[in-house]
Amino acid sequence: MNHFHERDDELWCEGVNLRALAGACGTPLYVYSHATLERHFAAFDTAFAGIPHLTCYAVKANSNIAVLGLLAGWGAGMDVVSGGELFRAVRAGTDPKKIVYAGVGKTEREIAEALRAGILMFNVESLEELEQIDRTAGSLGLRAPVALRVNPAIDPLTHKYIATGLKESKFGIEAGRILETYRAALKLGHLDVVGIHCHIGSQITQVGPFREAVEKIADLVRQVRGLGADLRYVDIGGGLGISYNQEEPPEPKHFSAEILPVLKSLEATIITEPGRVIVGNAGALITRVIYRKDTSAKSFLVVDAGMNDLIRPSLYGSFHRIVPLTRTAGAHRAMDVVGPICESGDFLAKDRELPAVPPGACVAVLSAGAYGFAMSSNYNSRPRAAEVLVREGSYSVIRERESYEDLVRGEGDAVALVFRAPDAR
Numbered sequence: 001m002n003h004f005h006e007r008d009d010e011l012w013c014e015g016v017n018l019r020a021l022a023g024a025c026g027t028p029l030y031v032y033s034h035a036t037l038e039r040h041f042a043a044f045d046t047a048f049a050g051i052p053h054l055t056c057y058a059v060k061a062n063s064n065i066a067v068l069g070l071l072a073g074w075g076a077g078m079d080v081v082s083g084g085e086l087f088r089a090v091r092a093g094t095d096p097k098k099i100v101y102a103g104v105g106k107t108e109r110e111i112a113e114a115l116r117a118g119i120l121m122f123n124v125e126s127l128e129e130l131e132q133i134d135r136t137a138g139s140l141g142l143r144a145p146v147a148l149r150v151n152p153a154i155d156p157l158t159h160k161y162i163a164t165g166l167k168e169s170k171f172g173i174e175a176g177r178i179l180e181t182y183r184a185a186l187k188l189g190h191l192d193v194v195g196i197h198c199h200i201g202s203q204i205t206q207v208g209p210f211r212e213a214v215e216k217i218a219d220l221v222r223q224v225r226g227l228g229a230d231l232r233y234v235d236i237g238g239g240l241g242i243s244y245n246q247e248e249p250p251e252p253k254h255f256s257a258e259i260l261p262v263l264k265s266l267e268a269t270i271i272t273e274p275g276r277v278i279v280g281n282a283g284a285l286i287t288r289v290i291y292r293k294d295t296s297a298k299s300f301l302v303v304d305a306g307m308n309d310l311i312r313p314s315l316y317g318s319f320h321r322i323v324p325l326t327r328t329a330g331a332h333r334a335m336d337v338v339g340p341i342c343e344s345g346d347f348l349a350k351d352r353e354l355p356a357v358p359p360g361a362c363v364a365v366l367s368a369g370a371y372g373f374a375m376s377s378n379y380n381s382r383p384r385a386a387e388v389l390v391r392e393g394s395y396s397v398i399r400e401r402e403s404y405e406d407l408v409r410g411e412g413d414a415v416a417l418v419f420r421a422p423d424a425r
Helices: 018-025 034-046 065-073 083-091 108-117 127-140 175-187 208-226 252-264 276-282 312-316 404-408
Strands: 004-007 010-013 029-033 053-058 077-080 099-101 121-124 144-151 191-197 233-235 269-272 283-294 299-303 322-324 333-338 347-354 362-365 386-391 394-399
Touching: 010 018, 018 029, 018 283, 018 362, 018 386, 018 394, 029 034, 029 276, 034 053, 034 065, 034 252, 034 276, 034 386, 065 077, 065 083, 065 394, 077 083, 083 099, 083 108, 099 108, 108 127, 121 127, 121 191, 127 144, 127 175, 127 191, 144 175, 144 208, 175 191, 175 208, 191 208, 208 252, 276 283, 312 347, 322 347
Parallel strands: 029 386, 053 077, 053 269, 077 099, 099 121, 121 144, 144 191, 191 233, 233 269, 299 333
Antiparallel strands: 004 010, 029 283, 283 299, 283 362, 322 362, 333 347, 386 394
16 A cells, blocks of 8 residues: 555645646655555554564665654664664664664674664674674674674565575575584684574565475574573565565465464564565656657667666666656557666666656656666766655655766866875785
8 A cells, every 4th residue: 555646637745746846846856655654554564563573674675864763763673784773873863773784795893883882783794704793793892793684595575686595695605514614703802793694585476485484594593592592583684575566465464474483483573674565655756758769679768867777677678667747648558667777677667558748747657666766876877866855745855956066076186186005004
């Protein structure tokens, strides 16, 4: 459920007319619904109300500080994967004791930053990383709380680029090596071994892979406790999908009902890492039509948002519904919705049946709240879009549109370049 709806032949969000909003704020424009964010977080969090749990929102999905601040205010923790995401989460008001830190490439600097912040735990992806965390904690005179991320070799039945629990994936520690890695962790002097972690992928629309992963984790919890580890946290990751087109993912309450019996038996605090399921359908990308172009082979709708604004269709072949902000009369026909980027892969939709939207009018690319702005870039030296939060008939700009000056901020002037030799010590 979301709060984007049609009224009087126009698209609205929480009582805000999106055509008028595009006129006021310009395009491309990301629009997020406060009510949808609140509803989706509550639906997921309450689905685990029967057990000790912590819902750690996956910052990677949408990292705007205003969004993070709302979620922190509703009691969310945060799942971060970089020093920048940690900085954002803390700046947004998240209690560091509600932050878990994943990712295969944590640097020594990032590890130190997280230790000084006092995060809940690191989700560790390799023995080498484990040893680095131990060294860094020792150098700071601190102890590092860690969970080991197991790769359970489970097919999550999703796009291969967002499947993270396959045997050939870069993520996690092989299940066959996890016990020996726990033994190594228990021997290191600056670690507290407090948990276990598993995350099998993203945009998963069936419960089966989750249930299989949880059952494997439950067996490992018993074995690791047998080694003497005090596992207090079981982090089952995120990945629950949403409906972009015809998918029918389970609702959070049905998802949790399938795995709660296993989780309850573990007598641990369960950590979840939802991202897309909270923000995906809470956002839309508004873009204005520049031209309609017809060739002997194709019809094109050329809009002012490109793959630099929303890369999912180009990167994953992802489907996003596209609807005019104002209902347009006339027959629908197949067309490609393309942007201004100088790449053949710059498209938002292929062969999509759409009405003849005239130049100057706007369309909404729906379900764009997750991995939309967060994955945007300045390719072709295009300023990144503005972001707006809508609430009960009004709006707030939560990120200003970038300017041309923003594009060159931090770059050197060729006339005033200063060259230095690096210190080789």
